[in-house]
Amino acid sequence: MPTVLGLEGSANKVGAGVVRDGVILSNCRATYVTPPGHGFAPGPTGRHHRARLLGLVAAALRDAGLRPRDIDAVAFTRGPGMGSPLAVVAAAARTLAQVWGLPLLGVNHCVGHIEMGRLLGRAPDPLVLYVSGGNTQVIAFSRRRYRIFGETLDVAVGNCLDRFARLLQISNEPSPGYNIEVLARRGRRLVELPYVVKGLDVSFSGLLSHLQAVTPKLLEAGEATPEDLCFSLQETAFAMLTEVTERALALTRATHLLLVGGVACNRRLQEMLRTMCRARGAELCPIDERYCVDNGAMIAQAGWEMLRAGQVTELAQSGITQRYRTDEVEVTWRD
Amino acid sequence: MAAEMEALELRVRVPLPSVRVARVALGALGPDLQPLPRPGGSNPLPHPSPHLRCCGEQLEACWVAAGARGLRGGVTSFLELLGLVLETIERFGVGEGRDDIPPSPPPPFPMALPPRE
Numbered sequence: 200m201p202t203v204l205g206l207e208g209s210a211n212k213v214g215a216g217v218v219r220d221g222v223i224l225s226n227c228r229a230t231y232v233t234p235p236g237h238g239f240a241p242g243p244t245g246r247h248h249r250a251r252l253l254g255l256v257a258a259a260l261r262d263a264g265l266r267p268r269d270i271d272a273v274a275f276t277r278g279p280g281m282g283s284p285l286a287v288v289a290a291a292a293r294t295l296a297q298v299w300g301l302p303l304l305g306v307n308h309c310v311g312h313i314e315m316g317r318l319l320g321r322a323p324d325p326l327v328l329y330v331s332g333g334n335t336q337v338i339a340f341s342r343r344r345y346r347i348f349g350e351t352l353d354v355a356v357g358n359c360l361d362r363f364a365r366l367l368q369i370s371n372e373p374s375p376g377y378n379i380e381v382l383a384r385r386g387r388r389l390v391e392l393p394y395v396v397k398g399l400d401v402s403f404s405g406l407l408s409h410l411q412a413v414t415p416k417l418l419e420a421g422e423a424t425p426e427d428l429c430f431s432l433q434e435t436a437f438a439m440l441t442e443v444t445e446r447a448l449a450l451t452r453a454t455h456l457l458l459v460g461g462v463a464c465n466r467r468l469q470e471m472l473r474t475m476c477r478a479r480g481a482e483l484c485p486i487d488e489r490y491c492v493d494n495g496a497m498i499a500q501a502g503w504e505m506l507r508a509g510q511v512t513e514l515a516q517s518g519i520t521q522r523y524r525t526d527e528v529e530v531t532w533r534d
Numbered sequence: 535m536a537a538e539m540e541a542l543e544l545r546v547r548v549p550l551p552s553v554r555v556a557r558v559a560l561g562a563l564g565p566d567l568q569p570l571p572r573p574g575g576s577n578p579l580p581h582p583s584p585h586l587r588c589c590g591e592q593l594e595a596c597w598v599a600a601g602a603r604g605l606r607g608g609v610t611s612f613l614e615l616l617g618l619v620l621e622t623i624e625r626f627g628v629g630e631g632r633d634d635i636p637p638s639p640p641p642p643f644p645m646a647l648p649p650r651e
Contacts, residue, residue, distance in 0.1 A: 249618050253625055267626060283611075286566045290615045293562040294622040518565040 201271040201506055204259065204295070205499025206252070208288035209280025209308045210333060211239040213248040215259035216496030217270070218503050221318055225262035226489065226496040227255045235368045238361065245283030252291050259495065267299050274502025277305035277512070278523035279333065285519040293514060304502035305512035308493075309334060309525040313345060314504055315497035316459040320484030326453035328444050328472070329525075331460030331493075332357035332376075335440070337399060337447045338525060340533060345525045348450065349399025349443045356436055357462045359403040363410055363432055367425050374492075379429045380465050386430020390423050394435055399446055401439045406432070437468045441475050448481055457484045463491040508532035542605055545596045547589070548616065554628055555620070556588045562619045567595075567612060581608035
């Protein structure tokens with residue numbers, strides 16, 4: 200019964216979780232929250248993670264009812280993500296692996312989301328829509344890789360939402376995306392916004408630039424409320440995602456869709472995808488919002504799969520990398 | 535035209551409690567701080583990379599940089615991460631390794647694990 204400790208910290212969340220044979224024993228997390236109007240920069244985010252990480256590791260072991268000697272491997276996020284936060288988590292993971300005499304497992308963050316989604320969604324081979332603050336990808340498994348069928352050509356959908364929240368000075372607590380979702384429920388007017396889909400790819404930078412240009416004028420003239428703009432942004436961006444996902448479902452003939460990443464928590468996106476899936480005779484896999492947001496347990500789960508396949512990371516080869524595409528990983532644990 | 539700048543060199547020796555701790559610290563920091571090839575390309579941290587090595591119970595870091603600003607960033611980053619490594623060891627133990635032998639290697643792989651349900 201191998202038990203894996205997973206450490207995550209590629210963006211503004213830092214977490215530690217323990218997984219044993221498909222059972223999540225613990226999942227502890229802290230979020231670096233900045234004031235309204237501000238994003239999170241690598242340096243301060245790294246310092247936040249440094250201050251919280253060891254407490255989270257202790258809490259994850261305590262919640263799991265385990266001692267260090269019960270752990271069989273240490274998994275950590277190797278990338279992609281921000282350099283300073285990644286380095287903090289990697290340094291702690293390498294230290295723990297050495298002092299406990301355990302194998303080290305360098306996990307691709309995106310693969311962590313997918314493996315946790317597969318575990319919870321109970322779907323062996325789904326199409327994956329991965330939507331977060333740093334990534335927007337439509338993924339399917341083929342020939343031992345998670346292949347990217349479609350992706351954003353510029354900024355991620357979550358980044359687009361976060362930056363629009365900054366423009367409106369919306370609170371970052373609990374998250375800017377959640378607060379946009381709440382405001383959008385009260386929106387009444389759909390403002391026409393740029394809709395950019397190119398094959399299976401999407402683009403959000405034009406949409407964001409347009410909003411940055413027109414928002415002050417629309418608000419000042421009383422032609423739209425912040426609620427209307429949040430509603431319009433969600434409807435436009437999520438329609439783009441739904442369109443490319445439907446196209447990928449048709450292409451791959453997948454029967455299940457897995458929605459992962461922080462933006463997967465958005466109920467409106469879930470609703471649009473569920474409606475599309477139903478019309479196509481496909482099924483949207485169940486979504487557990489606790490594990491959509493970045494977390495240590497998903498890194499432990501992907502690490503568990505790597506350990507099972509003997510895909511261990513040598514200490515000298517365990518350097519972090521900010522750019523680490525999902526399709527760079529050879530998925531040795533799946534046929 | 536900007537004046538030609540002379541390269542600055544800084545060497546830092548940090549005394550640690552044991553050879554074992556120094557080796558663990560080198561193993562924890564080396565993969566990210568040292569200029570090694572990695573997937574995705576360049577150094578992920580925005581500072582000059584130091585050359586790291588163990589000298590008995592000391593961890594030695596040496597930077598060569600074009601300006602004091604980059605050097606300061608590199609040293610700060612190194613000391614912050616070293617502090618985390620030492621705090622991790624203090625909190626979770628230094629392990630079974632002895633000072634006269636290298637840290638024990640991980641168990642052989644692939645391991646025979648039960649299939650997932």
